[in-house]
Amino acid sequence: MKKVGVAILGLGVVGGGTYKILKEHRDFYRANHGIDITVEGVLEINRERALALGVEEEKIASNIAEICSNPEVDIVIEVMGGVEPAKTFVLSALNAGKSVVTSNKELYCKYSHVLEKVAKKNNCGLFYEASCVGGVPVIRALLDNLQGNKITSLIGIINGTTNYILTKMSSAGAAYKDVLKEAQKLGYAEADPTADVEGYDASYKLSILSSIAFHTKVPYTEIYREGITEVSAEDISYGNRLGYTLKLLAIGKCGGNGIEVRVHPAFVKKGHPLAGVNDSYNAVYISGDSVEDVMLYGRGAGALPTGSAIVGDVIYCATHNGFNYSTFENSETAAPSTKFVKNFESSYYLRLAAADKAGVLSKVTAIFSKYGISMAEVKQYTEVNNGEVPLILITHTTYENNIKKAVTDVNSTNVAKVVSVIRAI
Amino acid sequence: MKKVGVAILGLGVVGGGTYKILKEHRDFYRANHGIDITVEGVLEINRERALALGVEEEKIASNIAEICSNPEVDIVIEVMGGVEPAKTFVLSALNAGKSVVTSNKELYCKYSHVLEKVAKKNNCGLFYEASCVGGVPVIRALLDNLQGNKITSLIGIINGTTNYILTKMSSAGAAYKDVLKEAQKLGYAEADPTADVEGYDASYKLSILSSIAFHTKVPYTEIYREGITEVSAEDISYGNRLGYTLKLLAIGKCGGNGIEVRVHPAFVKKGHPLAGVNDSYNAVYISGDSVEDVMLYGRGAGALPTGSAIVGDVIYCATHNGFNYSTFENSETAAPSTKFVKNFESSYYLRLAAADKAGVLSKVTAIFSKYGISMAEVKQYTEVNNGEVPLILITHTTYENNIKKAVTDVNSTNVAKVVSVIRAI
Numbered sequence: 001m002k003k004v005g006v007a008i009l010g011l012g013v014v015g016g017g018t019y020k021i022l023k024e025h026r027d028f029y030r031a032n033h034g035i036d037i038t039v040e041g042v043l044e045i046n047r048e049r050a051l052a053l054g055v056e057e058e059k060i061a062s063n064i065a066e067i068c069s070n071p072e073v074d075i076v077i078e079v080m081g082g083v084e085p086a087k088t089f090v091l092s093a094l095n096a097g098k099s100v101v102t103s104n105k106e107l108y109c110k111y112s113h114v115l116e117k118v119a120k121k122n123n124c125g126l127f128y129e130a131s132c133v134g135g136v137p138v139i140r141a142l143l144d145n146l147q148g149n150k151i152t153s154l155i156g157i158i159n160g161t162t163n164y165i166l167t168k169m170s171s172a173g174a175a176y177k178d179v180l181k182e183a184q185k186l187g188y189a190e191a192d193p194t195a196d197v198e199g200y201d202a203s204y205k206l207s208i209l210s211s212i213a214f215h216t217k218v219p220y221t222e223i224y225r226e227g228i229t230e231v232s233a234e235d236i237s238y239g240n241r242l243g244y245t246l247k248l249l250a251i252g253k254c255g256g257n258g259i260e261v262r263v264h265p266a267f268v269k270k271g272h273p274l275a276g277v278n279d280s281y282n283a284v285y286i287s288g289d290s291v292e293d294v295m296l297y298g299r300g301a302g303a304l305p306t307g308s309a310i311v312g313d314v315i316y317c318a319t320h321n322g323f324n325y326s327t328f329e330n331s332e333t334a335a336p337s338t339k340f341v342k343n344f345e346s347s348y349y350l351r352l353a354a355a356d357k358a359g360v361l362s363k364v365t366a367i368f369s370k371y372g373i374s375m376a377e378v379k380q381y382t383e384v385n386n387g388e389v390p391l392i393l394i395t396h397t398t399y400e401n402n403i404k405k406a407v408t409d410v411n412s413t414n415v416a417k418v419v420s421v422i423r424a425i
Numbered sequence: 426m427k428k429v430g431v432a433i434l435g436l437g438v439v440g441g442g443t444y445k446i447l448k449e450h451r452d453f454y455r456a457n458h459g460i461d462i463t464v465e466g467v468l469e470i471n472r473e474r475a476l477a478l479g480v481e482e483e484k485i486a487s488n489i490a491e492i493c494s495n496p497e498v499d500i501v502i503e504v505m506g507g508v509e510p511a512k513t514f515v516l517s518a519l520n521a522g523k524s525v526v527t528s529n530k531e532l533y534c535k536y537s538h539v540l541e542k543v544a545k546k547n548n549c550g551l552f553y554e555a556s557c558v559g560g561v562p563v564i565r566a567l568l569d570n571l572q573g574n575k576i577t578s579l580i581g582i583i584n585g586t587t588n589y590i591l592t593k594m595s596s597a598g599a600a601y602k603d604v605l606k607e608a609q610k611l612g613y614a615e616a617d618p619t620a621d622v623e624g625y626d627a628s629y630k631l632s633i634l635s636s637i638a639f640h641t642k643v644p645y646t647e648i649y650r651e652g653i654t655e656v657s658a659e660d661i662s663y664g665n666r667l668g669y670t671l672k673l674l675a676i677g678k679c680g681g682n683g684i685e686v687r688v689h690p691a692f693v694k695k696g697h698p699l700a701g702v703n704d705s706y707n708a709v710y711i712s713g714d715s716v717e718d719v720m721l722y723g724r725g726a727g728a729l730p731t732g733s734a735i736v737g738d739v740i741y742c743a744t745h746n747g748f749n750y751s752t753f754e755n756s757e758t759a760a761p762s763t764k765f766v767k768n769f770e771s772s773y774y775l776r777l778a779a780a781d782k783a784g785v786l787s788k789v790t791a792i793f794s795k796y797g798i799s800m801a802e803v804k805q806y807t808e809v810n811n812g813e814v815p816l817i818l819i820t821h822t823t824y825e826n827n828i829k830k831a832v833t834d835v836n837s838t839n840v841a842k843v844v845s846v847i848r849a850i
Contacts, residue, residue, distance in 0.1 A: 021573055021715050028575060032640045032752050129570065135716035137562070137570035144569070145554065145562035148446055148736030150453060215457045273722060276701055290446050291560035291723065291733035297698060298719035308716035311573030322746035327457050 001034055004318045005072040007041035007061070007098075009089055010080035011050050014103050014130070015042075017303025018077060018310045019053055025311070035318050040072040043089070064089045068096035075314055078102040079130075087111055094118045094126070099323070101313040103130035103306055109204040109220050112211070113330045125323040127313035132205040133158050133282045135305030136298040137312075142212045142286070143324070149288030151213040153253040155425065158205045160280035160301040161196035162228050162248040164188045166265075167278045170236050170245060176229060188280060198227035199263040202250045209284065210252035210261050215328045216335040218252070218261055224342070226264035235351060235420050238392050239267045242377060244349065244424060245275045251425075258339030267349050267424040273297075274425075347376065347424040348395045348403050353388040354380070354416040361391065364416050367409045368395070371402040391416065394424065426459055429743045430497040432466035432486070432523075434514055435505035436475050439528050439555070440467075442728025443502060443735045444478055450736070460743050465497040468514070489514045493521035500739055503527040504555075512536055519543045519551070524748070526738040528555035528731055534629035534645050537636070538755045550748040552738035557630040558583050558707045560730030561723040562737075567637040567711075568749070574713030576638040578678045580850065583630045585705035585726040586621035587653050587673040589613045591690075592703045595661050595670060601654060613705060623652035624688040627675045634709065635677035635686050640753045641760040643677070643686055649767070651689035660776060660845050663817050664692045667802060669774070669849060670700045676850075683764030692774050692849040698722075699850075772801065772849040773820045773828050778813040779805070779841040786816065789841050792834045793820070796827040816841065819849060 006022065008015050022037055030036050041061045044050045050060050061067050064085075067076065076093035078100060080086045086107050090100050095118060102108060108115070108128045119126040129139040133156070142151070157163050161183065168179045180197070183189035195201045207220035228248050236246050244267035253260040268275045273295050277283040282300025287293050299305035317323075329335060354360045365375060377394040395403070407418045431447065433440050447462055455461050466486045469475045475485050486492050489510075492501060501518035503525060505511045511532050515525050520543060527533060533540070533553045544551040554564040558581070567576070582588050586608065593604045605622070608614035620626045632645035653673050661671050669692035678685040693700040698720050702708040707725025712718050724730035742748075754760060779785045790800060802819040820828070832843045 017715075025573065025575070033572065034752075135713075136719060137566040137721075140565060140570055141562040144741050145565055145737045146733065147458065147740045148450065148733050150450070273701065276698065288560075288733065290442075290729040290736070292727075292730055294561060294721070294723035296562075296719070296721055299717045302717075304715040305717055308571065308573050308713065311715070312570045315572045316569050319752075320745070320747070320749060324745060327459075327744075 001030060001036050002318065004035050004037045004074050004314070005040035006037060006075045006077055006314060007043070007067045007070070007073045008039060008077045008079065009043045009067070009086070010078070011042055011044040011053060012079065013303045014306045014310070015044070015079040016053055017307035018079060019055070021304065021307045021311050023054065029315065033315060033319055035315070037314065037318070041067045041070055043067055064092050068092050068098065073098055075099045075101060075317055077310055077314065078104055079310065080104065081106070083107055083110060090115060091118055094122050094124050097122055097124060099125035099127070099317050101127045101130070101310055101317065103310055105131040105201065105204040105208060109207045113217065113332050116325055116330045119323070120325055123323070125317045127317055128208070129313050130306050130309035132208055133284060134298065134300040134302060135308040136282060136284065136296050136300060138209065138284045138296050139212065141296060142209065146286065146288055146291060149290045151286060151288045152255060153251070154209055154213055154284055154286045155274060156206065156209065156250040156284040157247050157274060157277045157282050158250050158284065158300060159196055159202045159248055160282060161189045161193065163277065163282065164280045165197070166228060166231070166246050166248065169231070169233055170240065173233055173237060175233050176231055197229055199225045199248065202248060202263045206250040206252055206261055206263060210259065211328070213252060214254040214259055216338050217328065217331055217333060218259060219333060222261060222334070222340045224262035224264065228265050231265050232420065235422060238351060238390065239349060242379065242392065242394065243270045244268060245270060246422070247274065249425070258341045260341040260344045262344065265422055267422055269425070272425070343399050343401045345397050345399055347397055349422045349424050350393045351419045352391040352393065352410065352416045353419050354391040356384050356387055356389045360415045363413060364391070364410055368393070368406050371406045373398045373402055373406060426455060426461050427743065429460050429462045429499050429739070430465035431462060431500045431502055431739060432468065432492045432495070432498045433464060434468045434492070434501060434503045434511070436467055436469040436478060437504065438728045439731045439735070440504040441478055442732035443504060444480070446729065446732045446736050448479065454740065458740060458744055460740070462739065462743070466492045466495055468492055489517050493517050493523065498523055500524045500526060500742055502735055502739065503529055504735065505529065506531070508532055508535060515540060516543055519547050519549050522547055522549060524550035524552070524742050526552045526555070526735055526742065528735055530556040530626065530629040530633060534632045538642065538757050541750055541755045544748070545750055548748070550742045552742055553633070554738050555731050555734035557633055558709060559723065559725040559727060560733040561707060561709065561721050561725060563634065563709045563721050564637065566721060567634065571711065571713055571716060574715045576711060576713045577680060578676070579634055579638055579709055579711045580699060581631065581634065581675040581709040582672050582699060582702045582707050583675050583709065583725060584621055584627045584673055585707060586614045586618065588702065588707065589705045590622070591653060591656070591671050591673065594656070594658055595665065598658055598662060600658050601656055622654055624650045624673065627673060627688045631675040631677055631686055631688060635684065636753070638677060639679040639684055641763050642753065642756055642758060643684060644758060647686060647759070647765045649687035649689065653690050656690050657845065660847060663776060663815065664774060667804065667817065667819065668695045669693060670695060671847070672699065674850070683766045685766040685769045687769065690847055692847055694850070697850070768824050768826045770822050770824055772822055774847045774849050775818045776844045777816040777818070777835065777841045778844050779816040781809050781812055781814045785840045788838060789816065789835055793818070793831050796831045798823045798827055798831060
C-alpha cells in the first residue's frame with residue numbers, strides 16, 4: 001500500500017480539525033483509496049496543544065528544517081494563516097520537494113505567483129481548495145469543471161463571520177456593535193474582527209476566485225472594499241420590508257469593459273438563491289456563458305469543513321499523476337491588457353430623510369432623472385422624526401458615478417438628505 | 426500548441442450544444458489552456474442536422490469504425506443516450522485507444538463496470554460528469570473534493586422534467602396531466618415521458634452518485650422507485666398550507682445499517698435549501714462527517730449546461746496526466762458485505778378522509794401510537810365532502826413498515842380511510 005506522510009504546520013482550529021480527520025479516517029482511506037496517510041510531523045509552538053490532540057512527542061518538530069529534512073514527509077499542510085512565517089515555511093517545504101496543501105487565503109492571494117514558481121521548479125503540487133469557502137468545492141469547480149465557459153460573474157457570500165452578524169442583525173433587529181460582541185463571545189468573530197468585518201478576508205478570497213475564473217491575476221489591491229461596520233439595523237429593516245436581505249457580497253464580473261471586483265454590503269432580493277444563505281453558511285453563485293447559473297453552498301469555515309477541503313487536497317495530491325498549475329500567467333499584477341472597471345453598474349437602495357411636505361418626492365426624483373437614473377421602487381413612510389420622514393428609493397441599474405453626483409445634488413437641496421446608500425442585486 | 430481532436434457521437438440537443446461550445450470557444454481555449462480543440466468527426470444519422478450546425482461534409486462519418494480509425498481523434502464524446510448502440514460505440518472507441526466523455530446516465534449506470542474495465546485495459550480516460558445533473562459539478566466534487574469524508578447522505582432533485590411539473594402543479598394548483606401536456610408542448614418533457622416521470626432517470630443518476638459516495642457499486646435495481654404520476658394537486662396544496670413543498674427526491678444514505686437508496690416524491694419543509702430549487706433547476710445536498718452540509722445547485726439539463734460539463738471533461742482529459750478510475754471494485758453488483766436497507770426511516774404525510782364526527786382523531790391516533798408512531802402535526806379541515814373531512818397527519822420519523830401496518834389498520838376501521846401517503850424530510 002502506498003504510504004503518504006504528511007506534516008501539519010499549525011495546530012489551531014483548522015490544523016486540529018485536519019489532524020483529527022486524518023487520524024480517525026486512516027483505515028477508511030486505506031480501504032477506499034489504497035493509501036496509508038500518516039502524520040509524520042507537526043510544527044506547533046504550543047506543545048501542550050499538540051500533546052492534548054494526541055500527537056506523539058517525537059512527531060513534534062522544533063523547527064521547519066526538521067519537517068523539510070524528514071524523508072517520511074511527502075506533503076506539508078500549512079494552516080497557520082498570515083503571511084509570515086507561513087510564506088518562508090511553505091517555500092522551504094517546496095524547495096525540499098514536498099507538495100503543499102494550504103488553507104491560507106492571505107498568503108495565496110498575495111504570493112501565489114511566488115509560491116507557484118517555486119512549486120513548478122521543484123515539480124511539486126500546490127493545492128489551496130481550503131483557502132476559499134471552507135468545505136465548499138469552489139476552487140476545483142472553477143479549475144476543472146467550468147473551464148469550458150467564459151465565466152461572466154461570480155457573486156459570493158464568502159465570509160462566515162459577517163454573514164452570521166448580518167443574519168442576526170436582520171432577525172433580531174439588533175445593532176452591529178451588540179451582535180459583534182455576541183459573535184465574539186460565541187467564537188464566530190475574532191477579538192480583533194477587522195479582517196472579517198472590514199472585508200479584507202473576503203477580498204483575499206475574491207482575488208483568488210476571480211483570478212481563476214477570469215484567467216488573469218486579479219490583485220486584491222484592485223478590489224473595491226467596504227465592510228459592514230457602518231451598516232444600520234434601520235436599513236436592514238427597511239430593506240426587509242421591501243423584500244431584500246442584506247449580505248456582504250464579493251462580486252467579480254468579467255465582460256466587454258473589463259474586470260470588475262468589489263466587496264461590499266448589498267441588498268439581495270428575496271427569492272435569489274443567495275438570499276437564503278444564512279448564519280455562518282457561505283455560497284458562491286457563478287454564471288458562465290454555457291453553464292448558465294451554478295451555486296455552491298456549504299460551511300465556509302470551521303475546523304472540520306475546512307479540514308475536509310484540506311484532506312480532499314491531500315488525497316487528490318496522493319492519488320493523481322503530476323500537478324497542474326494556473327493556466328494564466330501567475331504574476332503579481334494582471335495581464336497588461338486587463339482593464340479594471342471602477343465606475344461599476346448596480347441597482348441602489350437609498351434612504352433619505354425628507355422634509356414632511358408636498359413636492360419633495362418630485363424634486364428629489366427630478367435630480368436622479370437628470371443623471372439618467374430611473375426608479376424601480378419608491379416608498380415614503382410616515383414615521384415623522386424631527387419633522388423629517390424616511391424616503392426609500394430603489395433604482396434600476398445605473399453607474400456608481402451617477403449615483404454619487406445625484407447624492408451630492410440631493411444633499412445640496414433643503415428638502416432632503418441622503419442617510420445611506422446601499423448597492424443591490 | 427497541443428492539438429486535441431474530438432469526435433461527437435450524436436448531434437441531438439446535447440451534442441449540438443457541445444458542438445457549438447467547442448466551435449465558439451476555440452480561440453478562448455487556445456489562449457487560456459494552450460490547447461487547440463477541433464471537432465474531427467461526428468456520427469449522426471441525420472446528415473441535414475449536422476450540416477445545419479455547420480459541420481463540414483467531410484467530417485460526417487458513416488460509421489463508428491471511421492471515427493475509431495481516425496488518428497486525428499483523441500477523445501470521443503458520446504451523447505446519444507440509451508444503451509445500444511452507445512455501448513458498442515463507446516467500447517469500440519476505448520478499444521481504439523480513444524478516451525471517452527459521456528453524458529449517458531443509463532449506459533454508465535448499467536455498464537460502468539464493463540466500460541471502466543476496457544478503459545483501464547487501453548489506458549484511456551472515461552469521464553462522465555455530464556451524466557448527472559447537467560452543468561452542476563457534482564461528480565468531480567464527490568470524486569475529488571469530498572473523499573476525506575464518510576458521506577452519510579445525499580439528497581437530490583436531479584430530474585428537471587419532474588421538478589418543472591411539480592413546481593407548476595404547486596404554483597398553479599393544476600393537475601398532473603394538464604401540466605405534463607404543457608411541459609411536453611414546451612419541450613420540457615418527452616413525448617413518452619416515462620423515464621422521467623416514473624423516476625427511472627433519477628434512479629440511474631442516484632446509482633452513479635451513490636456508488637461514488639458510498640464506495641461500492643449501488644445497482645439501480647436496488648433503488649426503491651416511485652414516480653410522480655399519482656401525485657395530486659390536493660396533496661400539494663395541503664402540504665403547502667403546512668409549510669411543505671413537494672419534490673421528486675433521490676435519496677442515498679449510508680450508515681450503520683447499510684445503504685438506503687430511493688427515488689420518490691417527498692415533502693420538503695420550507696426553509697430547507699432544497700425547498701427553493703424550482704422549475705428545471707436541480708440540486709444535490711450532500712452531508713459528510715467532516716464537511717457537514719454542501720449543496721450544489723444549477724441547471725440539471727439543457728444543451729449548453731450539459732455541454733459545459735462535457736467540455737469541462739474534455740479539457741480536463743486533455744490537460745491532466747494519466748487517468749483515475751473508481752476507487753471501489755466496479756462490478757455489476759455491490760460488494761458482498763453491503764446491506765441494502767429496505768425498511769427505511771422517514772417522516773410521513775398522510776391524508777385521511779375521516780367521518781365528520783367526534784372521536785375519530787382519537788381512534789386514528791391510537792392506531793399509529795400502537796405502532797410506536799408519534800405525530801409531529803395534525804390538522805383537521807372543515808371542508809365536508811360526502812360526510813367526510815380531510816384529516817392531515819405528519820409523523821415524526823418512523824419505519825416504512827410501521828406506516829404500512831398502521832395504514833392497513835386505519836383502512837379496516839369504519840371511521841377513516843387513508844387517501845394518500847407521502848414521505849417527508
